[in-house]
Every structure is written in structure tokens, then in C-alpha cells.
Amino acid sequence: MPTPIKMPALSPTMEEGTLARWLVKVGDKVSSGDIMAEIETDKATMEFEAVDEGTIVSIDVSEGSEGVKVGTIIATLAGEDEDVAEGAEAAPAPAKSEEQPAPEAAPAPAATPAPAAAATPAPSPSGDRIIASPLAKRIAEQKGIDLAEVTGSGPNGRIVKADVEDTQAGAPAGVAAAPSPAAAASVPSLKIPDFGIPFEAVKHNNIRKTIARRLTEAKQTIPHIYLTLDVRLDALLKLRGELNAALESQGIKLSVNDLLIKGLAKALMQVPSCNVSFAGDELRKYSRADISVAVAAPSGLITPIIVDAGSKSISAISTEMKELAGKARDGKLQPHEYQGGTASLSNLGMFGIKQFDAVINPPQAMILAVGAGEKRPAVVDGALSVATVMSATGSFDHRAIDGADGAQLMQAFQHIVENPLGLVA
Structure with a gap:
């Protein structure tokens, strides 16, 4: 009896996906663990492995098909002891892609609501x-x-x-x-006149659709409050230079972002009232700081997570962050590597951005946006001097975090960065 291969649920929230690419063809033999296809979920493009041995006798969903529901048969596998020809005859008919046009139907009269008992x-x-x-x-x-x-x-x-x-x-x-206002706003169909301007229409992938929907929902449903302060970086930059000199023989090079991840995690542990999530009629208080770090990938923004960043060494954070960022850019992140987190960090300083307000990544209740370090006039020990200063802005969910608590977190972060020896303690 041939084995149907169904569209898998590659993340807890996945309900449908795009079959981006087949890596096997009819007649190929596969073993458990072989990569069969690349499937684009609402978060990333992931590899789909074979779990059984056998021969591919049919491919029922063509590559590029969008909106393939979880559980849909996408291919058929004949076992080692099965006749491939018989398996091909028993294989189901290819699934119809959502891109195929539906047959035209005559206009139907307005439907009346079905009685509740029918459901x-x-x-x-x-x-x-x-x-x-x-x-x-x-x-x-x-x-x-x-x-x-x-x-x-x-x-x-x-x-x-x-x-x-x-x-x-x-x-x-x-x-x-x-339809609620949030649901209505998430409808992707927008009729925009072209005004005669030449353009190219690029279809959104599932990841971009998800980013658009989640950010729209976040801005419409989460009351954001923004708190900004300036942080002197001179001591942090000096410590980074010393640490990199000591770690050079190990091939480790710390970035400023690595130290800021650690700094945010320690600040959250010092101000636990900000390490929370709003969950309807309850507030979830987290006992560790898992920091989601914004990474720009070709398919869109994604936030891999440094789990328990407060208890990890800076070198461990640096090594893990480089690995996760690489996987994010290649679309190879696994669900547990980007789902969750208790707070986020977004850094646009490498682009020369001075200051910005980031959108909260639900269900988290805060995100820290940091800009570029630049030389500015500063008063140090009562005297005017020139210091390397960075602007940091915290976006807080005002349903879960009061302004005073958010201000305490920003002060704690500022103190940790300006007195960075605590990062290596």
C-alpha cells in the first residue's frame, strides 16, 4: 500500500504553506532523513525530511503552489517491497493548486444565513x-x-x-x-491606482504577509508608550576592545550588539516588572530573559532568540548570535529558534540611524531600539567633553507596563552599559 506524504505543520501556528521547491522527482529513492522539499511557512523557508524509505511514485502538489493546507497529500511513496507501478496507479490525483483559476459560475442570489443547528x-x-x-x-x-x-x-x-x-x-x-477593524485592516487586497508610473508588481511571500499582518495588529491593538534616553558608550567600547584582544586566539570577535543583548537581559532581571506579557485577564511574569534579536533576512525580518541571555557569557552570546543570524539569512531557522522570547532588541546603528521607535513584537510587552554611537558634547564629571553617545528607545505595552516601570528599565540599561564590568561578572 503506497504511503501518502502530507503537508506537515512545521510550526505550531502553521495552517497552510507554500511548496517552494521539490528536491526529489518521481522515481527517486529516498531514505529517512533525506531532504525532500523546501516549504515556506508563515515564518521561514524550512526543509522537509523523509521519515520513511521508498520510491517517489507521484508528486501531487507542484512546486510554487501557495496556500497548501496542512494535511494535504503532496506526494506518494511506495515502500521497499511494493510494486512502483501499482503504487503509481493507487496514487491520488494531483491536488489542484490555488493558483489555478476556478470555473466561472453564474451570479448567485444573496445567501441567507444558515440556521445555527446546521453547524x-x-x-x-x-x-x-x-x-x-x-x-x-x-x-x-x-x-x-x-x-x-x-x-x-x-x-x-x-x-x-x-x-x-x-x-x-x-x-x-x-x-x-x-469583521473587526483589525481583521479588516489585515486584508491584503488594496486597489492602488498606478497614475501611469511604470512599476513591477512583486507578489508577497508568506513571511512578508505575516510581518504585515502582525505589525498591523500590534499597532492597532497594543497601546505603545515610548521612552528615550542617551547612553555613553566609551566604557563599553573600551571593554569590548580588551575582550576581543583576549579572545582573538579563540577566533571570537564580539560586536557591540552582543554586549547590548547581555545588557538588556540583565536590565530585565533587575526590573522584572518589564519582563512580562499581557495575556488578557492575566499578566505573565517571566523568570528568565530570552532576548529576540531583529535580523534582516532576504525574505523579511525575523527574530532569532538568545535563550536565558542574562546567564550566558558574552562570548557564548556572540557565537550563538552569529550562528542564528546565518541560519536566519539562509531561511534555515527551526521554530524553537524564533518562537517565544520575553523582549526584543532592534539595532539600526550600523546604518547610521540615530534614533527610532520600534513596533512591539507580540505577545512580548517591550522592544528596545538602539541607534548609532556618535561623538556628541556631553557633561562628564561636571565638565563639558566629547563622548560617544547612543540613543536608545524602549517601546512598552502600556497595558502591561507602567511608564515608571519602563523608565526604571531604561535607567537600569543605561547604568549597565555605562558601567560595563557588570556584564562580565
Whole structure:
């Protein structure tokens, strides 16, 4: 019996993906662990490995197909002891790509809402367990929605994000809620006149779509408060030079960003009221500082995470950050390497940017934006002198963090950077 190969869920939030590239063809033999395809999720382009041995007898979804639902059969594999010809005959018909035009239909009259009784809750193998994605469960909890009354549109009746977002709290199953302003704003279709200007239309990939949706939701739903102060870098730059001289024989070269990651993590541990997330009717207080670091990749912005950065040495942070940044640019990050984090750091100083306000990366409650270090007049020990100064701006979720707490975090960060020996203690 041939084995169907289905579109995998490569991250907890993945509901569909783009089959970017096939690395095998019909007739190829594969072994467990062989890379079969590259799949573009809502976060990154990831490699899909074979889990069984056998021969590819059919490829049912062509490369480049977008919107392929998780669980869709994308290929068929015949086992070692199976006849390849028979496997090919038993293989399902190729799945129709969403890019293929649908047959034209005559205009239909306005539909009337179906009665609520017609909708059925998501089925489950046990008969009483609700099958829903983790994201759908979280949204349902926040909106006060009973998942037993929601109709699942995912594979095998699985309840997905869209099902919950389209349901009002307390509404009967199958009754869709009116689109919220955030949902309406996330619709990608915009009719913009070209005004006769020559242009090239570049289709968004899944990652860019996700960035656009998440940033729109963040600005519409999170009340941002911005706090900016200046930080003298001279002592930090001197320490960095000394450390790099000591670590040269190990092939390690610390960047200013490596020290700032450590500095933010230590500041969060000193001001734990800012190391939090707003979660509806509760506030989550984290016991360690996991720092998400913004990295510009060809497919879009992504934030790999330095886990427990406060307890790691600067050299360990530097080595890990270089590895993660490389994987991010190659689209090879694994979900656990970019999902999570308790706060973020975004550094545009290498581009000469003096100061900027960053958008919070939900569900986190703060992000620190740092600009370039530049020579400025400064008062040091009561005397006017020239110092290397960097502007740092913290963006805080005002639902979770008060202005005074945010100010304490910024002061703690400033003190740590200006007195950097604590970074190596």
C-alpha cells in the first residue's frame, strides 16, 4: 500500500504553506532523513525530511503552489517491497493548486444565513475532545468563546485561527462575527491606482504577509508608550576592545550588539516588572530573559532568540548570535529558534540611524531600539567633553507596563552599559 506524504505543520501556528521547491522527482529513492522539499511557512523557508524509505511514485502538489493546507497529500511513496507501478496507479490525483483559476459560475442570489443547528462542532477521535490549534485555543480563551460551538474548517474538522476570529463570544455555532477593524485592516487586497508610473508588481511571500499582518495588529491593538534616553558608550567600547584582544586566539570577535543583548537581559532581571506579557485577564511574569534579536533576512525580518541571555557569557552570546543570524539569512531557522522570547532588541546603528521607535513584537510587552554611537558634547564629571553617545528607545505595552516601570528599565540599561564590568561578572 503506497504511503501518502502530507503537508506537515512545521510550526505550531502553521495552517497552510507554500511548496517552494521539490528536491526529489518521481522515481527517486529516498531514505529517512533525506531532504525532500523546501516549504515556506508563515515564518521561514524550512526543509522537509523523509521519515520513511521508498520510491517517489507521484508528486501531487507542484512546486510554487501557495496556500497548501496542512494535511494535504503532496506526494506518494511506495515502500521497499511494493510494486512502483501499482503504487503509481493507487496514487491520488494531483491536488489542484490555488493558483489555478476556478470555473466561472453564474451570479448567485444573496445567501441567507444558515440556521445555527446546521453547524457541527469539530469532530474528535474520542468524541469529547475538541481538536483545535494552540493559537485558536488561545484566541478563544481571550474572547470567551466555547470551542464546542465552533465549526472547524481545518483538516479533519480541526478548529483553526480563522474559525475563532469569525465567531462572536456567546454566538451560536456557525454564526460569524462582523469583521473587526483589525481583521479588516489585515486584508491584503488594496486597489492602488498606478497614475501611469511604470512599476513591477512583486507578489508577497508568506513571511512578508505575516510581518504585515502582525505589525498591523500590534499597532492597532497594543497601546505603545515610548521612552528615550542617551547612553555613553566609551566604557563599553573600551571593554569590548580588551575582550576581543583576549579572545582573538579563540577566533571570537564580539560586536557591540552582543554586549547590548547581555545588557538588556540583565536590565530585565533587575526590573522584572518589564519582563512580562499581557495575556488578557492575566499578566505573565517571566523568570528568565530570552532576548529576540531583529535580523534582516532576504525574505523579511525575523527574530532569532538568545535563550536565558542574562546567564550566558558574552562570548557564548556572540557565537550563538552569529550562528542564528546565518541560519536566519539562509531561511534555515527551526521554530524553537524564533518562537517565544520575553523582549526584543532592534539595532539600526550600523546604518547610521540615530534614533527610532520600534513596533512591539507580540505577545512580548517591550522592544528596545538602539541607534548609532556618535561623538556628541556631553557633561562628564561636571565638565563639558566629547563622548560617544547612543540613543536608545524602549517601546512598552502600556497595558502591561507602567511608564515608571519602563523608565526604571531604561535607567537600569543605561547604568549597565555605562558601567560595563557588570556584564562580565
